[in-house]
Amino acid sequence: MSSSSCFSSIYQKKKKKKETPKKEMARSISYINGSQLLSLKRRPNIAIVDVRDDERTYDAHIAGSLHYPSSTFSNKISDLAQNVKGKDTLVFHCALSQVRGPSCARRFADYLSEMKEAVDIKNVLILERGFNGWEASGRPVCRCTENPCKNEIP
Numbered sequence: 609m610s611s612s613s614c615f616s617s618i619y620q621k622k623k624k625k626k627e628t629p630k631k632e633m634a635r636s637i638s639y640i641n642g643s644q645l646l647s648l649k650r651r652p653n654i655a656i657v658d659v660r661d662d663e664r665t666y667d668a669h670i671a672g673s674l675h676y677p678s679s680t681f682s683n684k685i686s687d688l689a690q691n692v693k694g695k696d697t698l699v700f701h702c703a704l705s706q707v708r709g710p711s712c713a714r715r716f717a718d719y720l721s722e723m724k725e726a727v728d729i730k731n732v733l734i735l736e737r738g739f740n741g742w743e744a745s746g747r748p749v750c751r752c753t754e755n756p757c758k759n760e761i762p
């Protein structure tokens with residue numbers, strides 16, 4: 609019979625009216641792949657953040673990337689925010705971008721939404737398959753010892 613549908617339509621009406629707007633929108637984090645990063649890299653407003661730990665010293669890295677090891681990431685987070693002033697897009701990665709990369713990206717996004725001052729960062733992204741995937745697909749890598757790396761992706 610119709611009693612239950614009547615109830616649900618009342619319920620729906622009520623629910624529709626009471627949409628409480630969220631005060632602080634949680635920043636969403638999305639993934640990009642290597643070729644998307646290559647085309648993004650042509651713009652000056654992007655920073656790549658490598659959160660691998662010791663691997664960076666014996667593996668190569670993506671040219672132009674900053675190094676913020678995941679082990680000390682939380683302590684350096686305000687330093688990172690200073691360092692990327694003026695950038696609008698941050699791309700995080702670790703070796704595989706499965707654990708450290710996403711968790712540091714999340715921490716940074718949370719940090720941004722807690723900050724009261726205005727920030728320029730609009731996009732927090734994670735590089736799919738991390739540095740290993742980048743290197744495995746034959747993309748250019750850099751072996752300098754600078755941090756931040758001063759080289760550019762060719």
Ligand SMILES: [Zn+2]
Nearest residue numbers: 750751752757
């Ligand atoms: Zn380099």
